[in-house]
Amino acid sequence: MLDFSSFRLSRLACAWLLVPAAITLASAQTAPPRPIPSLAGAAAPTGGTTLREAVDAAWALSPAARSADSRRAQLQARERAASSWINGSPSALLAQRSDRFNNNGGLREYEAELDLPIWSPGVRGAAQRELAALRLGFDPQQQVARLKLAAEVREAAASVAVARTERDLAERKHSEALTLAQDVERRVKAGDSARVDGLQAQSLAQQAASGREQAQQALARLQNQWLALTGLAGVPLLDETQPSANPVLSPEHPALQAAQTRVQAAQATLELSETDKRDPMSIGVGITRERSAFGAASENSVRLAIKIPFGTDNRNAPRIAAARAELDAAQAELDATQRQVQTELASALAELDAARRTQASMAERARLSTEVQALVAKAYRLGESDLPTRLRADGEKFEADLSLARARVGLQRAISQLNQALGLLP
Structure with missing residues (x-):
C-alpha cells in the first residue's frame, strides 16, 4: 500500500509540472478526427451569391456609381453649350433719355439692345476637343474606381472565409475537448487517471469554449463589415479562375487607360488655354427711338456694335501655367502608374508561388500530425501514454489543420490578387 501511494504521488507531481504547457494545447475526440474544413465549406454563400454579384452590389452603393449619371449629364450639357454658336448667355439693355428734369423741351429717347457673346477664332474647336477628351476618360476612371x-x-470575402474556417475549427476543438473531458472523467472515477487529469481536461474544455466564442465574435464583426460594404448577407466563394501560366499586362488595363486619358485631357486643356487668350467677343444689335422736342416727329435708328476684349499676360499667363502644370502631373502620373502596375503584377506572381508552396507544406504537415495524433490517441486509450502527451499531439494536429485551412484561403486570395493586378474584375 505504501508503494502504491508513492507511485500515485509521483505521477501527480509530474502531471502538475506539465499543466502550464498542456493548457496551451488543444484536445481531440477519441473517435477518428473530423476532416479539415475546406475552402468551400469555410466560405459557403448563404444565398448563392457570386463574387461578381457582390462587386455589382457594392458598386451600386458607392458614391462614384450613384453620381455617374449626373456627371455624364454634366458633360453632355457642356458639349451642347460648346456646340452653340454663342459663347455664353445673351444680355439685354434697355435705356431712356429725356430732358424733363432740366428744361423739359420734350426730348425723349428710348433704346433697346441685345448683346450676344460669340466664340473667338479657334476657341470653339479647342473647347469641343477638351470635352471630347474628358468624355473619353470618363469610363476608364469609372472602371478604376x-x-x-x-x-x-x-x-473582405477572403477575411470572412478565414474567420469562418477558424470558427469551424474552434467549434470542432470545443466538441473534441468536451468528449475528452468526459472520457478522462470516467477514467478518474474508475481510478485509472489522477484527479489532476480530470481538472486539466475540464480547464481545456473551458479554454476551447472561450476560443470558440472569440472566433464567433470575429466572424460576426467581419460579416457586418461585409454587409456594410455590399449590402448582401451572403458571402461568396473565392473561386476565381487562375490566369495563364505567364500572364502579361494588357494595354486595356483600367489604370493605364485612365492615366492615358488624363494626359489627353490635360493636353486638350493646355491647347484651349493657349487658344482662348481673351474674353469672348460680343455683337450688339440695338434700336433707338428719338424725339428732339415737343411736336417733333420721332426718328428710329438701328445700331450694330462689336466688342473685342484684349488679352493680357495678367489673364493668360496663370491659366497657361496651370494647364502646363496639370499636363506635367498627368504625364508623371502615367509613368508612375505604369511602374506601379508592373510592380503589382510581379508581387502578385511571387505571392501566388509562395501560396502554392505554403499550401503543399501545410498539407504535408497536416498529414503527419494526423498520423501522430491517431497513434498517440490509440496509445492513450490503451494506457500506454499519458494525458500531456495526448494533449501535445492534439494541439499540434489542431494547429496543422488551422494552418492548412488558412493556406487554402491564402491560395485563393493570391489568385484574386493576381487578377486584381491584371485589372480583371470578377
Missing part, C-alpha cells in the same frame, strides 16, 4: 472597390470586396 470599380476595380479598387473590387479589391475591397475580394479582401
